[in-house]
Amino acid sequence: IISEIDTVKQKVRKKIEKLKLATDEHTGLEIMHLLVLDTLGRDTPAAKIFEQKTAQDFKQTQMVSVTAKGVAGFILLLLNVFFAFYSMLYGFTKGVAWQRQYLLACIAQMFVEIFINETLEVVWINFCAPTLVTSEMQVVIAALLKSIGSLYNSNSIESTHKGFLNAPDYLFVSTNVAKSYPHLMESILVR
Numbered sequence: 487i488i489s490e491i492d493t494v495k496q497k498v499r500k501k502i503e504k505l506k507l508a509t510d511e512h513t514g515l516e517i518m519h520l521l522v523l524d525t526l527g528r529d530t531p532a533a534k535i536f537e538q539k540t541a542q543d544f545k546q547t548q549m550v551s552v553t554a555k556g557v558a559g560f561i562l563l564l565l566n567v568f569f570a571f572y573s574m575l576y577g578f579t580k581g582v583a584w585q586r587q588y589l590l591a592c593i594a595q596m597f598v599e600i601f602i603n604e605t606l607e608v609v610w611i612n613f614c615a616p617t618l619v620t621s622e623m624q625v626v627i628a629a630l631l632k633s634i635g636s637l638y639n640s641n642s643i644e645s646t647h648k649g650f651l652n653a654p655d656y657l658f659v660s661t662n663v664a665k666s667y668p669h670l671m672e673s674i675l676v677r
Contacts, residue, residue: 491656498662504664514672518567520660521676525626528659532619539616 505513519540526533577585597668654661664673 494657494659494662497659501659501663502666505667508668510670513667514670517660517664517670517672517676520663521630523659524654524658524660525629526619526622530622532622535615535619536623539611541670542611612673630675 501516505516508516522536523533526536577588619675659675660676664670664676667673
């Protein structure tokens with residue numbers, strides 16, 4: 487248990503450092519994300535599937551200046567023109583029969599990529615894998631709804647837990663990160 491507590495402390499330090507530049511909205515979203523991971527069990531298959539699915543749906547991005555985008559776009563345009571010109575020259579030296587075979591191979595490859603590979607990927611990633619953890623997610627959603635309901639109850643959350651050992655205070659990354667942002671509604675919900 488001590489090693490797990492040390493792991494939680496280390497993850498909390500990293501997460502708080504990462505969230506220093508984030509807005510309150512992003513911080514609240516991250517706290518809720520951590521709560522779901524903690525509730526599912528950080529290292530369980532359900533948590534890993536949830537983590538991969540949210541990483542796909544909510545990609546993290548970096549800011550890129552308009553100048554850098556323009557330069558990159560111009561370089562890509564030049565490269566595309568060069569490769570198209572080179573392919574035309576290469577096809578010209580090979581003859582009409584080779585050009586027809588090359589065209590048919592390109593069409594076949596596009597068909598397989600679009601209608602077989604991409605379709606199977608979408609079905610697996612967006613339906614099959616999330617279906618495997620539906621029951622665990624339903625438990626997490628029910629717990630969140632219960633916590634939200636208790637926020638509007640006349641008794642405060644802190645008063646109902648006094649005198650008890652509260653394991654999430656030691657074993658949940660979300661609870662420890664939430665303590666650093668007490669002004670957020672998500673922090674109140676998690677704590």
